Amino acid sequence: MGKTWASRLIIFTTLLFLIGPFFIIIFAGLSAGSSLSFPPQGLSLKWYLAVFEVESFRQSFTLSMFLAVCGTLCALIIGVPAAYAICRYKIPGAETIKLIVAAPIIVPGIIVGLALLRYLVVPLNFTVTLALFLAHTALVLPYAVRVVSASLENLRTDIEEAAVLLGCTRLQAFSKVVLPNIRSGILAAFILGFVTSFNQVPVSLFLSGPGVRTLPIDMLDYMEITYDPSVAALSALLAFLSMGIVFIAEKTLGFSRYV
Amino acid sequence: MSDTAVSLQNLTLAYGETVAVPSLNLDIHKGELVALLGPSGCGKTTTMRAIAGLMTPRSGTIMIDGVDVTKVSANKRGVGLVFQSYALFPHLSGFENVAFGLRLKRTPAAVITQKVEAGLELVGLSHLAERMPAELSGGQQQRLSLARSLVMEPKVLLLDEPLSNLDARLRLEMRTELQTLQRQTGITMVFVTHDQAEALALADRIVLMKDGVIEQTGTPEDLYNRPNTVFAADFVGFENIFKVSGNTASNSMVIASDTGELNLNYRSDASHLAWRPEGVIIGSGPHAGVVAGVAFAGNKREYVITTDAGKIRADVDASESAVQIGETVSFELPESSARPLREAL
Amino acid sequence: MVLPAAVFTAALFLLPVGILLSEGFKVGGEWTLAGYADFFSKPLNRTVFFRTLKLGLLVALVSAIVGYASAFCIVNLEPKQRGRIFGLVILPLMISPVARTYAWIVILGRTGIVNDAIVGLGLSDTPIRFLFTETAVFLGLLQLFMPLMIISLISSMENLPKDVIPAARVLGASWLQVFTRVILPLTREGLVLGGTLVFTGALTAYITPAILGGSKVLMLETLLYQKVNVSNDFVSAGIIATILIVMCFGANVVLRRIAKA
Ligand SMILES: Nc1ncnc2c1ncn2[C@@H]1O[C@H](COP(=O)(O)OP(=O)(O)OP(=O)(O)O)[C@@H](O)[C@H]1O
Ligand SMILES: [Mg+2]
Numbered sequence: 001m002g003k004t005w006a007s008r009l010i011i012f013t014t015l016l017f018l019i020g021p022f023f024i025i026i027f028a029g030l031s032a033g034s035s036l037s038f039p040p041q042g043l044s045l046k047w048y049l050a051v052f053e054v055e056s057f058r059q060s061f062t063l064s065m066f067l068a069v070c071g072t073l074c075a076l077i078i079g080v081p082a083a084y085a086i087c088r089y090k091i092p093g094a095e096t097i098k099l100i101v102a103a104p105i106i107v108p109g110i111i112v113g114l115a116l117l118r119y120l121v122v123p124l125n126f127t128v129t130l131a132l133f134l135a136h137t138a139l140v141l142p143y144a145v146r147v148v149s150a151s152l153e154n155l156r157t158d159i160e161e162a163a164v165l166l167g168c169t170r171l172q173a174f175s176k177v178v179l180p181n182i183r184s185g186i187l188a189a190f191i192l193g194f195v196t197s198f199n200q201v202p203v204s205l206f207l208s209g210p211g212v213r214t215l216p217i218d219m220l221d222y223m224e225i226t227y228d229p230s231v232a233a234l235s236a237l238l239a240f241l242s243m244g245i246v247f248i249a250e251k252t253l254g255f256s257r258y259v
Numbered sequence: 260m261s262d263t264a265v266s267l268q269n270l271t272l273a274y275g276e277t278v279a280v281p282s283l284n285l286d287i288h289k290g291e292l293v294a295l296l297g298p299s300g301c302g303k304t305t306t307m308r309a310i311a312g313l314m315t316p317r318s319g320t321i322m323i324d325g326v327d328v329t330k331v332s333a334n335k336r337g338v339g340l341v342f343q344s345y346a347l348f349p350h351l352s353g354f355e356n357v358a359f360g361l362r363l364k365r366t367p368a369a370v371i372t373q374k375v376e377a378g379l380e381l382v383g384l385s386h387l388a389e390r391m392p393a394e395l396s397g398g399q400q401q402r403l404s405l406a407r408s409l410v411m412e413p414k415v416l417l418l419d420e421p422l423s424n425l426d427a428r429l430r431l432e433m434r435t436e437l438q439t440l441q442r443q444t445g446i447t448m449v450f451v452t453h454d455q456a457e458a459l460a461l462a463d464r465i466v467l468m469k470d471g472v473i474e475q476t477g478t479p480e481d482l483y484n485r486p487n488t489v490f491a492a493d494f495v496g497f498e499n500i501f502k503v504s505g506n507t508a509s510n511s512m513v514i515a516s517d518t519g520e521l522n523l524n525y526r527s528d529a530s531h532l533a534w535r536p537e538g539v540i541i542g543s544g545p546h547a548g549v550v551a552g553v554a555f556a557g558n559k560r561e562y563v564i565t566t567d568a569g570k571i572r573a574d575v576d577a578s579e580s581a582v583q584i585g586e587t588v589s590f591e592l593p594e595s596s597a598r599p600l601r602e603a604l
Numbered sequence: 605m606v607l608p609a610a611v612f613t614a615a616l617f618l619l620p621v622g623i624l625l626s627e628g629f630k631v632g633g634e635w636t637l638a639g640y641a642d643f644f645s646k647p648l649n650r651t652v653f654f655r656t657l658k659l660g661l662l663v664a665l666v667s668a669i670v671g672y673a674s675a676f677c678i679v680n681l682e683p684k685q686r687g688r689i690f691g692l693v694i695l696p697l698m699i700s701p702v703a704r705t706y707a708w709i710v711i712l713g714r715t716g717i718v719n720d721a722i723v724g725l726g727l728s729d730t731p732i733r734f735l736f737t738e739t740a741v742f743l744g745l746l747q748l749f750m751p752l753m754i755i756s757l758i759s760s761m762e763n764l765p766k767d768v769i770p771a772a773r774v775l776g777a778s779w780l781q782v783f784t785r786v787i788l789p790l791t792r793e794g795l796v797l798g799g800t801l802v803f804t805g806a807l808t809a810y811i812t813p814a815i816l817g818g819s820k821v822l823m824l825e826t827l828l829y830q831k832v833n834v835s836n837d838f839v840s841a842g843i844i845a846t847i848l849i850v851m852c853f854g855a856n857v858v859l860r861r862i863a864k865a
Contacts, residue, residue, distance in 0.1 A: 007677035011689060014674040014754070018696050018747060021707030024717070028710045037715045082609035097610045104617055106852050108808035110825050111845040114832060115620035138617045141609060161313050162346040164333045166360030166411060176359075180350040199700040202810045205829065216702045220814070223706070232710065235703030242698045250691060 022239055029233030036229050047233040057234065059211060060218035063129070064198055067214065071136035072144070072193035076186060079144030084178070086145070087152040102142045109139065109202030117206045128209040135203045140193035147192060151185025152178075184253045191249045195242055263325065264289045264415050264447040265310060270319035272305050272471075279305045280471035282319065287415070287449060292441050294458035295451045296494070297468035303451040304343075305471075307417045310449070312336045323414055339413030343420040345404040347392035353379070353403050354388040360411045378410040379403075381440065398429045402436075409444065418450035422457060434461055455495055459483060467491055474604065488601050489531050497533035497598060498572040514592075516569040521546060523592060529599030534592055536561065539573035541582070544591025550582050564590060625849065628842030639839045649827070649840075653847065656807060656824045659738065660851075663745045664803040667753040668795060675757035676787070690758065693751050701748060705815045708744050709735065712816075736820040744812035749805040753798035760794025761787075796863035804852045824848055 024038050032042030051057060082101065086094055104112065116135050120126045126134075155178065163173040204214040213221070215238075223231050265287040272280040280302040287293050295303045308314040310321060312333030321329045328336050348356050357375045366374070379385045382402035392400055401421060408416055421437065422430045438461055441448050452458050458465050459479040467474045467482065467490075475482060475491045486492040489500055501514035501521075512526045524545065541562065548566035555561075560581055562573045573590065582588050631639050643649050678689050696704060711717050712734035719731040734740050764787070772786045788795075813823040822830070828844040831837040 007680065010673050010677045011681075014670060014750075015689070015692055018751060019692060021704065021711065021747065022699070024710050025703060025707045035715070036710060036713070038710045038717050038720075078608040078612055081605040085605035091606065094606075097606050100610050100613050100618065101606075103613060106804070106849075106856060107617075107621055108825065108845070108848050108852065110808070110810055110828060111621055111624060111848065112617065114828075114841060114845070115624040116616070118838070119620040119623050120616070134616050138613055141613060145609065156344060156346060158342045158344055158346040159348055161333070162340070162342060162407075163348070163359070164313070165311055165336075165338065165340050166407070167334045167363040169334060172363070177348055177350075181348075195698050199698075199702075201701060202808070202825070205810065206832070216700055216811075219702050220811070223815070231706060235700065235706050239699045239703050242700070243695060246695065246698045 022236070025232050025239070026236040029229050029236045031229045031232075034228055036227055036232060040229075047229045048237065050230050051234045051237065054222075054230070056213070056218055056222070057215070060213045060215040063132075063212065064215040067132055067136045068194045068197040071133055071197050072140050072190055074133075074137045075140040075144045075193055076148075076189060079141050079189070080148050080186065083145045083148040083152055084174070087149055088157065098145075101145050104138045105142045109200065110205055112139070113203045113206040121207070128207055128212045132204060132207045132212070132214070135207060136197045136200065139200060139203055140197050143192050143196060144189045147189035148182060148185050151182045151188075155181050188249065188253050191245060195245065199242075262289050263287070264291070264323065265449070266320075266322040266325075267306075267310070268320040268322070270306075270309065270321065271317045272302070272309050272314065273317045274305075278317075278471070280309075283471070283473065285466060285473065285476075287447060289447055290445050291447055292438070292461065292463045293449045294462035294465045295449060295468060296453065296455060296458040296465050297474075298453055298494075301468045302471040303453075303468060304419055306468075307340065307419050307449070307451060310415070311338045311340045311417055313340075337411075337414045339408030339411055339416040341401075341404050341408050341416070341418040341421050343423060345392075345400045345424075347400055347404055347407075349392055352389050352391055353384060353395070356392065356403060357407045357410055359407065374410050375406075378406040381409065381443075382406045382436075397425055398433060401425065401433065405437075405440070409440075409446070413446070415447040415449065418448065420451050420453075422452070423454075430457075437461065459495075467494060472604065484598075486533075486598065486600065488603055489533075490603070492531075492533045492598060492600050496535060498536050499539065499592070500531055500533040500600070501568060502531055503527060503529060514568060518569040519567040521566065521568040521592070523594075525594045527597070527599055530602045531600040532592075533598045533600055534596055536572040536574040538593070538596030539571060540591040540593060541573050541575050541588055542579070542590075544589050546591065547587055547589050550584050550586050550588060553581060553584060555581075564588065566590075621845075621849075624842055625846045626842065627838050628840075628844075628846050630842075631839060639843055643840055643843045648822075652822045652824060652827045655738070655821070657851075659742055659745060659823065660803045660806040662742060663749060663806040664753075664799050666746055667750040667802045668799060670750060671753035671757050671798065672783075672787075675754050675761055678754075678758055679761045690755075693754050693758075696747070697751050701809075701811045702815075704748060705744050705812050708740060708747075708816055712740050712743075735816060736818045738817075738821055740816040741813050741821050741823070744816045745806045745809060748809060748812060749802040752801040752805065756794045756798035756801065757791060758794075760791040760797075764790055793863045796859045800855050800859045803855050807851055808848060 027040055028036055028038050029047050030043050030045065031037065031040030031047065032044035033040065085091060086098060091097070112135055116131045120134075121128060121131045159177050159181075160173045163177045164170065168176060199216060200214070201216045201220070204217050208214070208217055219231055219234060263286050265285075267283050267285045270280065270283040271278065283306065295306065297303055305314065309316050312328070312331065316329065319329075320327055323336065323338065348359065351359065354375055357378050358371050361371045361374060376385065379388055382405055384399060384402055384406065387395060387399060392403065395403060401424070405421070422433055425433060434457065437450075450461070459482070462479060464476060464478055465482050466476045469490050475487050477485075482491065483495050486495055486497065492500060501516055504513045504515035504520060511522060511524045513520050513522055514532060541564075546566060548564040548571065550562060551565045551570065552563035553560055555577065557577065559574045559577050562575065562582070564571045564573060571590070628639050629635055629637065644653075678686055678693070681689060709716070713719070714731045714733075716734075718734060722728050723731060768786055768790070769782055772782045777785060808825060809823075810825040810829070813821060813826045814829070817823065817826065819826075819830070824844050824847065828841055831840040831844065
């Protein structure tokens with residue numbers, strides 16, 4: 001069948017273009033030499049190990065982790081009730097509210113970062129870390145609302161009424177019946193938020209101070225100074241981390257439906 | 260008063276500006292099995308939701324066991340509701356679904372186990388207690404939902420189209436089961452349906468609704484044989500309904516449809532007259548018509564006859580020989596099987 | 605219940621951004637459009653503006669063409685395989701754009717694969733400069749955003765009524781006609797959604813132009829960064845921000861309207 005061959009070829013070429021570069025990164029990081037090249041000059045794990053020795057990487061990794069975990073949690077804490085209210089009650093101005101909450105996706109991150117720096121950090125004396133935290137929360141919030149809304153839409157409303165008729169208060173009905181049934185949506189929102197926040201660059205670009213930099217920004221800075229394969233190694237490690245998370249999420253939650 | 264389980268007084272229910280039910284009055288007696296019957300959109304679900312407390316009435320009173328519960332919230336009313344969609348909790352097993360309400364009441368664990376098992380036994384699901392709702396068939400889900408409401412020992416159990424999601428055979432089966440269950444437990448039940456056969460088969464009393472208003476209430480026999488209005492007659496299978504257009508001589512009158520008239524040799528004071536298909540006599544009589552259609556239905560033949568007053572439906576015993584399409588037959592609309600009707604309430 | 609979310613976003617997000625945007629309209633404390641006139645009178649700014657627009661459109665266009673081809677092939681796979689390939693398509697979205705862009709340095713750099721091959725094959729004596737060209741930025745952006753297009757095309761193709769394509773074939777349509785008369789109109793919404801995502805993504809990408817374009821191939825985002833960090837020019841920053849937001853919102857609103865029409 002010529003047709004299946006052609007279609008395989010198209011898919012293969014596209015995937016090669018999309019994913020091929022990672023393999024190159026992985027191998028470039030395995031270089032035994034001291035400059036970036038492909039194919040690598042000899043194989044060794046030294047750059048993969050070297051990554052862990054760089055103090056600033058460790059610091060910025062910790063910060064990025066903190067932002068991704070806490071920012072996403074915070075976004076869920078305010079996002080889940082919002083999603084619930086939007087889905088269940090005909091609140092006046094729901095469209096406007098949805099638009100406001102979705103704004104951080106549409107407005108370019110670099111502008112957000114700059115705006116926060118100029119009007120929160122500088123005049124109000126917010127610490128950079130706090131500004132980063134707020135910015136990442138705002139950035140993740142739309143994803144949280146959207147993903148949780150999607151799983152709420154799929155949940156019948158009458159089970160809440162059934163719970164109330166069996167003696168629940170509205171709040172109990174939410175915690176005993178709604179929450180357990182949107183658990184996987186919330187988890188998916190968490191993962192999506194985590195990954196988005198962790199990989200975020202533009203928002204954090206201006207929001208950096210002495211010793212306070214997110215990991216991707218730190219990598220960018222590092223690349224400007226040195227050209228050794230450690231950034232390749234770190235990139236590969238991060239790629240593995242994301243892939244691992246997404247793979248597990250896909251197996252357990254069918255994650256791709258929420259993206 | 261004491262034998263009234265539910266009493267609705269001047270109940271007005273509205274969604275925003277749309278009034279779905281204007282001023283409803285209805286008493287349901289203890290231990291009664293009442294069918295709320297009516298066409299789609301007539302306010303059956305709305306009424307049920309109001310009784311259960313899921314909807315606040317615009318005005319009027321709801322009494323349960325003689326107590327005014329109009330302002331009591333749904334979780335304290337002690338009313339059970341079986342949803343059309345069953346509304347089982349997808350994350351809980353069958354057992355836990357049934358135990359849900361009891362756990363909220365902080366019932367001792369031993370009592371819960373015993374009650375839930377008894378409840379599951381009653382609906383014949385003991386062996387499937389550990390299954391999740393998604394792993395049960397439609398009929399099993401329906402019974403689980405029933406058990407979940409029953410173990411709460413509600414003062415009244417409401418069922419919203421409990422059988423409509425089932426296939427024809429299962430529906431017949433569940434019909435009997437529901438009836439047996441009601442007899443066993445003696446619980447007051449109100450169920451919604453828009454299937455007149457179901458209402459006739461199951462109910463002690465039928466409440467026929469139209470546009471939020473009760474058109475007629477009565478036993479199945481009452482309603483089947485003695486509908487009072489054109490709407491009620493149409494709903495319970497009087498297929499030939501004519502307007503009495505005028506009395507001519509001392510002992511005859513004219514009935515009319517949109518297309519024409521027929522002269523009958525007796526008179527009536529009613530505004531309309533109606534005949535069931537089996538009440539029409541074919542093969543003899545003062546009128547003539549042309550057979551437009553005939554269908555064999557086992558024990559009978561179903562005719563459609565074109566007459567001066569439009570189409571008439573008639574059922575004839577299948578043992579009599581068939582009249583072919585296009586042939587002319589004589590027929591009669593006898594006084595004995597005519598049901599006098601009012602135009603409306 | 606929505607209040608916390610709305611207030612949070614409005615206070616921490618819309619307000620500061622709003623103030624920032626307003627700076628572009630203020631020169632020397634007065635409300636004026638002079639800043640804009642000034643901004644566009646500089647050739648560099650104009651070049652960057654048109655380059656950004658051009659790259660955005662080009663990336664969206666090429667993603668659409670490649671996207672249709674591969675989405676069509678992927679949709680026609682058997683379900684199990686389709687799921688796996690779909691996973692591979694969304695995988696890049698989950699990986700740090702820094703890592704994704706970095707790979708192109710290895711590929712296109714002076715000692716990268718492409719140059720090794722060119723020199724090795726004797727096509728050129730000296731390595732050719734690929735980095736810091738529009739081509740490099742284009743490739744980087746394409747790789748970054750094409751998955752979004754493929755995903756939205758796949759999901760709208762999955763919603764195609766069954767058998768419409770064979771039906772059109774039987775009625776005598778050529779493959780080109782099948783595409784223009786059946787597939788294209790029926791997947792328009794997916795195309796528009798994907799196009800919006802890719803276009804706005806490309807407009808507002810920072811890392812790719814920063815790494816692969818540097819200061820030789822500036823785009824609006826990198827220009828904005830320069831204005832702030834190098835010349836402390838907040839009027840220009842406000843203007844660029846406004847332009848970016850207007851283009852993004854414009855793309856969102858206009859395209860969505862087209863999709864619904
Ligand atoms: N949420 C709502 N908002 C506005 N109007 C409603 C709402 N629910 C029902 N209605 C209207 O109220 C009237 C009664 O509706 P109801 O659901 O009680 O009908 P029903 O008798 O249960 O019909 P069915 O047999 O189709 O279930 C209908 O005219 C319907 O359009
Ligand atoms: Mg209903």
